[in-house]
Amino acid sequence: MFDPHHPDVLIIGAGPVGATYARVLLTLHENITVTIVDAGSQLSENQGMHLRNQRVYQDNWNTFGDVVTGNLQKFSRVLPGGGYQETLDRTAFTQPGARFDFYNPEQDPTKNLSAAAGAYAVGGMSTLWTCAVPRPHPTMERSSLIKDSEWDKLFDVGEKFLRKSTTEFDFERNRVVKEAMTEFFASRPHDYKYPVPGNYPVQNLPMAARRQGTGDFGDKDGFVKWTGVDDILAPVRQNSQMHGRLAILPDHLVRRLRSDDKPNPTSRIDYAEVQDFRNRKTISIKANHFVVATGPIFGPQLLWNSNIRHPALGRYLNDQTVASCMVVLGKDLVARFKDDKGHTGIAALPPNAAEPQVWVPVSEKRPWHVQIHQDPINFSTPGPELVDQRLLVFLQWFGMTEPMWDNRVRFSEKYTDVMGMPQPIFEYELPPKAVKEAHEMIGELAEAALALGGWLPGHLPEFEPPGASLHLQSTTRMGDKSDDSVVDVNSKHWGFDNLRVGGINVIPTATACNPTPTAVAIAVRAAAHLALGRVPTDDDYDRILKAAEQKTAAS
Numbered sequence: 370m371f372d373p374h375h376p377d378v379l380i381i382g383a384g385p386v387g388a389t390y391a392r393v394l395l396t397l398h399e400n401i402t403v404t405i406v407d408a409g410s411q412l413s414e415n416q417g418m419h420l421r422n423q424r425v426y427q428d429n430w431n432t433f434g435d436v437v438t439g440n441l442q443k444f445s446r447v448l449p450g451g452g453y454q455e456t457l458d459r460t461a462f463t464q465p466g467a468r469f470d471f472y473n474p475e476q477d478p479t480k481n482l483s484a485a486a487g488a489y490a491v492g493g494m495s496t497l498w499t500c501a502v503p504r505p506h507p508t509m510e511r512s513s514l515i516k517d518s519e520w521d522k523l524f525d526v527g528e529k530f531l532r533k534s535t536t537e538f539d540f541e542r543n544r545v546v547k548e549a550m551t552e553f554f555a556s557r558p559h560d561y562k563y564p565v566p567g568n569y570p571v572q573n574l575p576m577a578a579r580r581q582g583t584g585d586f587g588d589k590d591g592f593v594k595w596t597g598v599d600d601i602l603a604p605v606r607q608n609s610q611m612h613g614r615l616a617i618l619p620d621h622l623v624r625r626l627r628s629d630d631k632p633n634p635t636s637r638i639d640y641a642e643v644q645d646f647r648n649r650k651t652i653s654i655k656a657n658h659f660v661v662a663t664g665p666i667f668g669p670q671l672l673w674n675s676n677i678r679h680p681a682l683g684r685y686l687n688d689q690t691v692a693s694c695m696v697v698l699g700k701d702l703v704a705r706f707k708d709d710k711g712h713t714g715i716a717a718l719p720p721n722a723a724e725p726q727v728w729v730p731v732s733e734k735r736p737w738h739v740q741i742h743q744d745p746i747n748f749s750t751p752g753p754e755l756v757d758q759r760l761l762v763f764l765q766w767f768g769m770t771e772p773m774w775d776n777r778v779r780f781s782e783k784y785t786d787v788m789g790m791p792q793p794i795f796e797y798e799l800p801p802k803a804v805k806e807a808h809e810m811i812g813e814l815a816e817a818a819l820a821l822g823g824w825l826p827g828h829l830p831e832f833e834p835p836g837a838s839l840h841l842q843s844t845t846r847m848g849d850k851s852d853d854s855v856v857d858v859n860s861k862h863w864g865f866d867n868l869r870v871g872g873i874n875v876i877p878t879a880t881a882c883n884p885t886p887t888a889v890a891i892a893v894r895a896a897a898h899l900a901l902g903r904v905p906t907d908d909d910y911d912r913i914l915k916a917a918e919q920k921t922a923a924s
Contacts (some may be wrong), residue, residue: 373616374654376404379641381623381671382662382788384415384493385406385808385885386871386892387602389530390660391883393896395611396916397909401900402614404654406643408622408667408780408788409489409512410441416617417492417598419500423728427592430724430743431758437497438815441486444666444778444786444793448472460804475781475794482688482795485836487664489788491619492598499744500577500595501883502533507616509769510880511887514849514858515894522910523890527696529917530889531577531597539573541717541904545698546572546725546762547703553820557813560694574728574740577885603671604917620646622788626659626675626868628649633676637866658867659897662892665841665874666733666778666793672845672862672870673780679855679863680911685843686797689881690768692811694830699822718759724760731769731881736809740883752878762821766814769879770803797835807832840884846877847891859904860895869895 378394380387383405386665407598412420420426420440428432457463504524505511511520551571555619576598595601605611622644628634640655661668669683706717724743729736776798780791799807813829824830849852851863860875862868871892873884880887893913898906 370613371402371616374652376402376654376656378658378660379654379656380405380660380662381407381641381664382493382660382664382872383409383491383493383598383617383619384662384664384872385531385598385601386773386888387493387503387660387662388417389889389892389901390662390871390896391528391615392530392605393667393893393913394900395563395605395614395902396913397897399610400614404616404618404656405848406618406623406641406654407489407491407493407666407866408646408663409491409493409619411491411617411619412496413481413492413599415599416619417495417602419492419498419595419597420496422593422597423671424592425807427721430815435895440488440490440497442787443484443486444485444487445473445476445481445485445795447476447478447481447483448474460866473781473784473792473794475727475792477796478644480796480798482797482836484834484839484840485666485688485841487667487841487903491617495597495885499742499883501728501740501742501884501894502528502531502575503577503728503730503738503882505880505882505887509731509733510729510878510882512847512876512878513876514847515567515891519894520890520905520908523893524886526910526913526917527889528575528887529914530601530893531886532600533575533577533886534579535573535575537578537580537593538723540723541706541708542722542759542762543725545575545702545728547573547819549702550727550729550741550817553650553817557735570728570730570732572728574726574742578728580723604820611783619845622646622790623671624651624674624790626671626677627653634868636864638868643665643911647713658869660869660871660899661845664870664872665844666875667790668870669778669844670780671791676715677862677865677868679851681846681848681853681855683778683844684776685772685778685846685853685877686775686778686795687772687842687876687879688797688836689770689772689840690799690803690807690810690837691765691833691838691885692768692807692814692830693763693765693828693833694706694818695828695842696762696764696818696822696826697756697825698762700898703760715757715759720759735813736769736806736881737813740765740767741821756825762819764814764821766810767838767840768803768807768810769860769883771800772846772877773800778844780907840873840880841875842873842880844874845872847875852907859898860891869899 474924729739784792845855
């Protein structure tokens with residue numbers, strides 16, 4: 370076993386992107402050693418497992434919402450009412466300007482992304498995510514910095530890592546919802562030609578999940594293994610040669626990246642200054658190469674705290690507008706349910722019938738992404754004694770917002786966050802085009818919801834709070850020139866020999882779909898470039914795919 374404090378490559382962040390870097394590096398380079406550090410703890414027996422894989426959440430998905438809430442850390446909270454409580458006992462001590470529970474006193478509430486949040490955990494956001502993995506639109510959502518043919522190869526690899534499938538939820542609820550939405554959208558304006566020319570794009574939502582066998586009620590009762598970092602790294606764990614070259618260190622917060630001979634790094638990183646929470650001490654981890662893969666806020670935060678402050682750092686901050694509601698399926702749709710035993714209506718659905726997972730991609734005339742599913746992450750719902758959970762569907766429409774220089778995250782010189790790092794401060798405003806499209810988008814959402822049934826009281830169509838998509842992008846964007854981007858097309862930080870940045874923050878374009886597949890695809894390319902020391906070829910990607918074909922325990 371190598372010394373994890375002296376690896377060839379130090380990856381900061383144990384989420385899907387960090388895990389992708391590790392898997393590609395270990396696959397393509399026979400001798401390379403890799404250490405992954407994460408400020409968060411290991412929350413499950415399998416490192417980085419999706420927490421929804423516990424049986425209790427399979428049987429009662431609604432309770433998983435509390436797990437999500439308990440593990441998300443909001444980036445910038447504003448204290449309501451300035452902290453003054455009119456009904457407080459007059460004998461109680463009050464201090465004007467007091468700061469409570471990591472609220473951000475420097476945040477302008479009108480420019481805040483109040484719902485934006487991240488997770489400290491081995492596995493990062495993949496311990497909680499929805500697992501939707503659609504490919505972005507080839508002309509509207511992909512960057513032209515990478516050729517279309519290479520994008521396709523990169524998505525092939527990334528989807529294999531994420532265990533993409535379009536059939537795991539293709540049962541009765543999905544069929545009926547998809548039929549109803551096909552009927553509704555048939556009359557809507559569209560010009561969609563991808564992926565199947567001529568077909569209207571109401572389709573199964575690709576998911577990073579696999580159904581594990583069946584139960585008393587047939588396929589609809591099969592246990593779902595939601596993809597996490599444990600799945601991405603499963604082939605590494607099962608290969609003794611690769612396994613011995615990888616170490617994952619939980620509870621290790623990288624506070625700064627350092628150079629041996631300079632107080633502020635300018636061209637090369639020599640070591641990371643790391644706070645080891647388990648042993649209550651600060652250590653140094655030396656490496657030849659460093660990868661910052663801690664996401665759209667924690668990544669820029671680390672660079673800024675390391676005095677690596679590129680002019681574009683934190684700029685072009687891009688948030689998706691989100692409108693949503695919850696619907697109880699209408700009587701006419703419930704009547705369409707049927708099973709192979711002759712049952713119809715609600716009797717055709719087993720008690721824990723598979724939820725629908727339906728997708729309508731963006732198009733030129735409809736520049737928003739549609740998901741119709743049953744998602745415990747955003748809403749809790751009434752108990753089954755009030756509403757039959759099998760009849761609930763959650764509708765989410767995601768809009769596109771063009772990245773703009775003035776939309777940014779900056780960091781406080783005075784205040785710190787829960788980890789003692791510089792407090793993020795948002796300066797974000799929607800451009801007029803995004804405002805107009807969001808207005809049109811929520812109108813379509815309302816009409817689509819009524820085509821499915823009746824709104825659930827308390828969950829009528831509305832916009833979610835800014836940042837609620839949890840898809841913040843572009844804060845370390847990729848580009849072909851250094852004046853308006855932080856990294857080049859190989860994800861290497863401009864001006865540095867051995868520093869790369871990964872995550873959805875590298876995506877330079879406006880998107881409406883879930884960004885994880887794109888971030889993983891970019892990481893595949895960057896990691897291959899690092900391992901090989903050159904631009905990867907199709908043969909290199911085929912080699913990665915061939916290695917990924919082996920069956921794994923996690924799969």
